[in-house]
Amino acid sequence: MTTIFAANDFSKIARFGGIEGAFQLLTTSVTLASHPDYLITFHQAGARRSKVCLVTFGGQPSDLTPSGFGTEFAAKNGWDSIYVAQRYGTQYQGLSIDAFKAAVAPIIRRRNVVCYGPSLGGYAAFYYGGSINARIIGGAPMFPAWPAFANKAYAGLQISHEDLAAVPKSSKSPVAIFDPTLPRDLRMVEEMLLPAYPNLRQVRYDGSGHSVLITLQQSRQLKPLILSLIRDDAVIPIEPLKEGDPIYHRTRGRLLRQSNPVAAITELRRSLELEPSRQTLAILLSILGRL
Numbered sequence: 686m687t688t689i690f691a692a693n694d695f696s697k698i699a700r701f702g703g704i705e706g707a708f709q710l711l712t713t714s715v716t717l718a719s720h721p722d723y724l725i726t727f728h729q730a731g732a733r734r735s736k737v738c739l740v741t742f743g744g745q746p747s748d749l750t751p752s753g754f755g756t757e758f759a760a761k762n763g764w765d766s767i768y769v770a771q772r773y774g775t776q777y778q779g780l781s782i783d784a785f786k787a788a789v790a791p792i793i794r795r796r797n798v799v800c801y802g803p804s805l806g807g808y809a810a811f812y813y814g815g816s817i818n819a820r821i822i823g824g825a826p827m828f829p830a831w832p833a834f835a836n837k838a839y840a841g842l843q844i845s846h847e848d849l850a851a852v853p854k855s856s857k858s859p860v861a862i863f864d865p866t867l868p869r870d871l872r873m874v875e876e877m878l879l880p881a882y883p884n885l886r887q888v889r890y891d892g893s894g895h896s897v898l899i900t901l902q903q904s905r906q907l908k909p910l911i912l913s914l915i916r917d918d919a920v921i922p923i924e925p926l927k928e929g930d931p932i933y934h935r936t937r938g939r940l941l942r943q944s945n946p947v948a949a950i951t952e953l954r955r956s957l958e959l960e961p962s963r964q965t966l967a968i969l970l971s972i973l974g975r976l
Contacts, residue, residue, distance in 0.1 A: 718788035722779020724770040726751040738796040739766040742806035748773040821859035824898040849881040862888040892936030931960035
């Protein structure tokens with residue numbers, strides 16, 4: 686059973702003439718929908734409703750929390766936001782498109798709506814964003830339990846989502862930010878996103894890894910890119926990773942580990958010298974273990 690709005694908000698809604706009136710009173714947040722598998726929470730950034738409403742989704746490790754990825758970012762920029770949380774491990778399979786749309790529809794009316802998320806949240810932004818005709822930004826969109834991956838780790842998860850190509854589409858051209866050197870990330874784009882959205886705009890950041898948004902943040906390129914997309918719907922140029930960047934050397938090591946393990950080890954050791962990293966160390970140890 687889904688609960689719409691938190692119990693202590695009903696008096697405010699009645700007193701101020703329904704949903705729109707209630708939002709004029711809010712200073713923090715209100716629960717839009719509560720369910721064992723999901724939690725949808727609205728956050729108001731200021732005294733007045735903002736023209737932009739950012740709808741964000743959590744990554745795979747996220748759980749049922751009222752705020753998460755993008756909530757603070759939206760507030761700092763003066764935008765109202767809606768955070769859509771999944772129960773840990775469900776990969777949003779407990780949230781139907783109809784339930785999502787019913788929860789957010791009263792909030793997003795006559796607004797510039799952007800759905801945004803990382804990894805699993807990026808996939809969710811694409812899956813649900815079309816139903817509300819939102820603009821969509823996905824950072825390394827990933828559906829780990831996608832049957833095409835045949836990942837045994839998720840064999841027990843019941844898949845309720847339809848194919849992305851079969852669900853409602855946004856009329857706006859979406860954006861996927863990803864590392865095309867990662868086979869699974871590239872496959873998501875080519876076999877799931879592009880068939881659904883042939884007008885997909887691809888921001889390819891070679892060597893950035895699956896955590897492409899973090900890599901962009903470390904190079905101080907994430908904020909300008911996302912602000913440009915949200916404010917102007919424009920993709921701006923991204924400076925590529927260069928020699929001397931630890932992620933650059935880790936990526937070279939990862940790509941060389943099969944064809945030239947000796948060169949790969951050199952690259953990975955260089956990466957570790959620049960910045961200690963468990964991920965880099967794990968790749969290095971895996972190569973050394975085969976020699």
